[in-house]
Structure formats: structure tokens, C-alpha cells
Amino acid sequence: MNEMFENALPVLKRLEEKGYSAYFVGGCVRDLLLHRHIKDIDIASSARPEDVQRIFPKTIPVGIEHGTVIVRHDSVSYEVTTFRKEDEYKDYRRPSNVWFVDDLKEDLSRRDFTFNAMAMDTSFQLIDHFGGRDDLEHKQIRTVGDPNLRFSEDPLRIMRAWRFMSVFDMTIESKTINAIKDKAHLLKRISTERIAIEFIKLLQGEQPGKVLQFMKKTSVLEYLPTTLQEKTNDSYQKFEWNKLISDDQRWTAILLLSVVSDVRSFLKSWKLPNHMIKKVEILKIAFEIESWSKMDLYCYGLEVALSSITLKSAIEKKDYAHVKERLHELHSEIPIISRKDIPLDGQDLLKITQREPGVWLGKLLEEMEKEIVEGELSLDTAALKDWVKRWEP
Numbered sequence: 086m087n088e089m090f091e092n093a094l095p096v097l098k099r100l101e102e103k104g105y106s107a108y109f110v111g112g113c114v115r116d117l118l119l120h121r122h123i124k125d126i127d128i129a130s131s132a133r134p135e136d137v138q139r140i141f142p143k144t145i146p147v148g149i150e151h152g153t154v155i156v157r158h159d160s161v162s163y164e165v166t167t168f169r170k171e172d173e174y175k176d177y178r179r180p181s182n183v184w185f186v187d188d189l190k191e192d193l194s195r196r197d198f199t200f201n202a203m204a205m206d207t208s209f210q211l212i213d214h215f216g217g218r219d220d221l222e223h224k225q226i227r228t229v230g231d232p233n234l235r236f237s238e239d240p241l242r243i244m245r246a247w248r249f250m251s252v253f254d255m256t257i258e259s260k261t262i263n264a265i266k267d268k269a270h271l272l273k274r275i276s277t278e279r280i281a282i283e284f285i286k287l288l289q290g291e292q293p294g295k296v297l298q299f300m301k302k303t304s305v306l307e308y309l310p311t312t313l314q315e316k317t318n319d320s321y322q323k324f325e326w327n328k329l330i331s332d333d334q335r336w337t338a339i340l341l342l343s344v345v346s347d348v349r350s351f352l353k354s355w356k357l358p359n360h361m362i363k364k365v366e367i368l369k370i371a372f373e374i375e376s377w378s379k380m381d382l383y384c385y386g387l388e389v390a391l392s393s394i395t396l397k398s399a400i401e402k403k404d405y406a407h408v409k410e411r412l413h414e415l416h417s418e419i420p421i422i423s424r425k426d427i428p429l430d431g432q433d434l435l436k437i438t439q440r441e442p443g444v445w446l447g448k449l450l451e452e453m454e455k456e457i458v459e460g461e462l463s464l465d466t467a468a469l470k471d472w473v474k475r476w477e478p
């Protein structure tokens with residue numbers, strides 16, 4: 086058995102010893118069957134949060150009202166959640182009410198898709214009431230129960246369906262896709278942050294292009310925080326998303342491929358954190374650079390330069406490895422990282438020139454920096470002094 090499951094077993098066994106039932110549930114069971122990397126092990130149990138806190142020496146109450154307690158065991162955190170049921174999702178954000186139930190099946194039936202509604206017991210027997218394993222085999226996404234009802238309860242599940250479609254390269258079963266079309270407008274009630282989380286996971290997946298194309302066909306793109314509209318037909322699908330390695334590249338790709346009138350307000354409408362907005366804005370500008378000079382590289386940095394080439398190669402479906410190699414080379418030839426690496430400072434310059442301080446000083450420093458970066462001027466102190474003496478405003 087998988088090592089992570091083995092390591093968690095004592096936690097489940099301990100719950101059983103105390104008279105409760107306990108199961109592996111959700112994403113970890115799905116990922117085990119898919120032979121995918123397992124992020125964390127989630128446990129569902131008939132034990133109430135206060136029981137869990139009593140039984141284990143090290144616990145963290147992370148979501149008692151939803152029935153979740155973290156149990157620390159051998160320096161690993163396990164979320165132990167009491168079997169529960171939720172009533173209708175009145176505000177479309179959080180379940181308005183959580184009830185604890187005694188039955189695993191009832192807990193599994195509140196979950197979104199059949200492959201997320203499987204459990205495994207302490208003998209590693211699969212419990213699969215809704216045909217999740219079959220759906221995994223057929224690479225099919227299907228809600229647990231009536232899709233119209235399930236998407237009305239929680240429209241975020243629409244985004245989760247697209248996310249799983251992209252990440253696992255699956256298709257969405259026909260009743261489920263019809264319900265998505267019907268209920269897409271309910272996405273407007275879901276918080277931007279939660280949509281953005283699912284959207285970026287979708288872009289990180291294996292098939293973002295195909296999924297964006299489907300979202301366009303089903304009109305879901307209209308109900309995102311800002312309507313997404315392709316700049317040219319099929320550009321989402323033709324773009325080589327799998328070449329991208331960071332989220333700032335992914336957001337920049339969305340910008341480059343979509344009709345966007347104002348970059349900043351677009352990024353703000355997705356409620357992205359400021360550090361991400363800044364990164365994307367810089368990358369978008371850097372993308373316009375046709376041929377990188379040493380000074381460009383010095384100003385934007387090697388990482389941004391390489392990112393811009395990655396985007397270019399994904400759009401143009403070309404390799405551009407040689408361009409990246411050349412950028413590495415060019416960057417290694419730049420003798421300084423910042424102005425601090427220049428052995429003369431403002432005081433030295435005043436002494437050498439015997440001038441009064443003024444705006445000329447900034448100008449001189451800027452020119453000197455540029456000459457050094459471009460390799461026209463060596464970092465040798467004598468050479469620099471000589472250059473300063475000859476400098477004229």
C-alpha cells in the first residue's frame with residue numbers, strides 16, 4: 086500500500102479502537118486510484134470533534150463548526166472530519182448549516198463528483214457507492230445525484246468540474262454538462278476569490294486549452310469575474326499551456342490571448358494579490374521586447390526575460406531554446422547586479438569632479454551604469470575615475 090496511507094493508518098486504527106468508524110476519503114482515495122501524487126490524507130470519522138480532541142494528544146481545532154480537527158501524528162497533519170451533511174447553501178458561500186451524521190454513505194453523498202465521493206477502510210477496501218471508480222476508468226466527470234440540484238446548491242462545483250476536466254484530462258458526462266449550461270449564471274453568486282482558485286488550478290492542469298474551448302461553447306466564460314473573450318478564434322486551444330511553469334505566466338497568457346482594454350482593472354477584477362498583479366504587468370511589458378539587450382536584461386532580470394520567451398514559444402509553437410541560451414550567456418556577461426556593485430559612490434564622484442551636488446550626479450551615475458552594463462566601461466576603479474573626469478553633462 087501507498088506509504089502515506091500506511092503512515093496514516095495508526096490514526097484511523099486508534100479511532101476504531103475507541104469505538105468509532107474511520108475512513109480515508111475524498112481526493113486522496115481518488116489520487117491513489119489514479120496513481121497520482123497524493124497531497125494529503127483526509128479522514129472521515131463518526132467521532133465528533135471533541136472526541137477526536139480527547140483521543141489524540143496533539144490536535145489543532147481548525148474548523149470545529151464544520152467538524153474538522155487536525156491530528157498530528159509522526160509530524161504529519163491529518164484532517165479528521167466528522168461525518169456530516171449540509172443543508173441548502175443559502176448564501177452560496179458556506180453551507181448554512183452543518184449536521185453531524187452517523188453514516189459514511191450520507192457523508193459521501195454530499196460530495197461533488199462520484200470520484201471524490203469514494204472512501205477506503207482500514208483494510209484498504211474501497212467503498213464506492215456512486216460508481217466513482219467506473220467513472221475514473223472512463224475518465225468521466227459526473228455529479229453525485231441530480232446535477233441540476235447539485236450545481237444549484239453550490240455553483241462553485243461548476244468551476245470544480247472544469248478544473249478536474251483539465252487536471253485529469255477527462256470529459257464531463259452529458260447530463261452534468263447540460264446542467265452546467267443551465268446553471269452557469271449562478272456563478273455570479275460565488276466569490277471571485279474562490280472562482281480564481283479553481284480557475285488557476287484549471288490553467289495548471291493538463292488540458293487548459295481544450296477546457297477553455299468547452300467553457301466558451303457552454304457560455305461559462307461569460308460568467309467569470311470578468312467575461313473572457315478570445316482575441317482570435319481558437320487561440321486558447323492552440324496555445325501550448327503545458328510549457329508554462331508559473332502562475333504569473335498563466336495570467337499573462339490569459340491577458341495576451343483575450344480582449345482586454347485595461348490590464349490593471351482586468352487583474353483587479355480577479356482579485357489577484359498585488360504581488361501577482363505587479364509580476365503580470367511587468368511580464369506583459371517584457372513580452373513586447375523584440376530583441377533583448379544587456380540593458381533590458383539588467384532592468385527586467387533574467388527570470389522575466391526567460392518567462393517572456395516561454396510565453397512567446399507557447400504562442401508561436403516554437404522551441405526558442407537557443408534564444409534562452411543566448412539570454413543566459415548575455416546575462417552572465419553583465420558585470421553588475423545593481424548600482425551597489427559599482428565601486429564609486431556619490432561622495433567619490435563629488436570628490437573626483439570637484440562639483441557641487443546637483444541633478445547632474447544622477448545623470449552621470451545612470452550613464453556610467455549603462456556603459457558598465459553594456460561592457461563599454463570596465464569596473465576597474467582607475468578606469469572609472471578616468472571616465473568620470475572625462476564626463477560632460
Ligand code: ATP
Nearest residue numbers: 111112113124195196197198201202239241242245
Ligand atoms: P485537491 O485537494 O487536489 O485540490 P480535492 O478533491 O481534495 O482536490 P478539496 O477542495 O481538498 O478537493 O476537497 C476535499 C473533498 O471535499 C473533495 O474530494 C470532495 O469530496 C469534497 N468537496 C470539496 N469541495 C466540494 C464542494 N464544493 N461540493 C461538494 N464536495 C466538495
Ligand code: MG
Nearest residue numbers: 112113124125
Ligand atoms: Mg484536498
